[in-house]
Amino acid sequence: MAEIEINGGRVVYEFVGPDDGEVVVLTPGGRFSKDHGGVPELAEALAAGGRRVLLWDRPNCGASDVQLFGISESHMRAETLGALVRELGVGPVVAAGGSGGARDTILFTMLFPELVTRLAVWSIVGGTFSxxxxxxxxxxxxxxxxxxxxxxxxxxxxxxxxxxxxxxxxxxxxxxxxxxxxxxxxxxxxxxYVPKPNEAIPGVPDWQFADIAVPTLIIRGGEKDFDHPKRTSFEVHALIKESVLVDPPWPEDAWERAVEASFAGKGSIFDPWRLAAPLLLDFFDGREVGPEALALGRARG
Structure with a gap:
């Protein structure tokens, strides 16, 4: 684990995987740290596939410094990530993230298109309730x-x-x-977080999605996942020209069950994420993703 000063605050980060691997930035959701259950496990699975995974504590998460600037908290984190990738000299990178990390990663791709080769997102927040x-x-x-x-x-x-x-x-x-x-x-x-008809995801106008021109993988939300609605996945897919939308490699109710386990002290809300590793690795390698990759993800669960 190391730290670096970005925009007046220290950001804690670490690399997992071979030094010569393609760099994948993995961003979790909420105000959770890079060490929150499910995140290191997915990082290790990607590292086993030859990737060099950059894990980082975003501002206001984990051991990094508190910071308050930007249009929104996600804009602040996207700007921080752009500066972090440049300071570390590891770009361009594959950008991957789930839940709030999906929003941060989408904004990072919009703001720093020269630093991203591929984009992969899942559990995207959108809609009135979430x-x-x-x-x-x-x-x-x-x-x-x-x-x-x-x-x-x-x-x-x-x-x-x-x-x-x-x-x-x-x-x-x-x-x-x-x-x-x-x-x-x-x-x-x-x-x-004031719902607006021209924003599929919070704080990001729909027109800005035209700035994403890299191959993009979207793992859709679960059937009754009200925090990451299925509908939002389709909306984001419609807005990103180079995107592929796939079914989740975990059960339709994986989020709900993970939340229950977390409240019971028996797991983490991000535990299902490791099941996405085979699918993500196929996408990173430029292979077609589809039913076989999804089946493999479930089998390894």
């Missing part, structure tokens, strides 16, 4: 806390307290940001 749900997860509690209790109130929120525990520098960074600036940024970031 978009508004994210507002509650990422912004609304923060705004309530800072407006009633200042930045000290934010520090007491479980998510931000965990960031301070993982990286003690974050307490001083949040205090330096202060209540006024924190509220200003959160108010701006909230706009991304």
């Amino acid at each position: 978009t508004m749900s994210l507002a509650g997860v990422y912004v609304l509690n923060e705004l309530r806390a800072v407006r009633t209790s200042g930045i000290e109130g934010v520090l007491r929120l479980p998510g931000w307290a965990e960031l301070v525990e993982a990286n003690p520098r974050n307490r001083d960074r949040l205090l330096a940001i202060g209540a006024e600036e924190f509220e200003r940024v959160m108010t701006r970031w909230l706009e991304a």
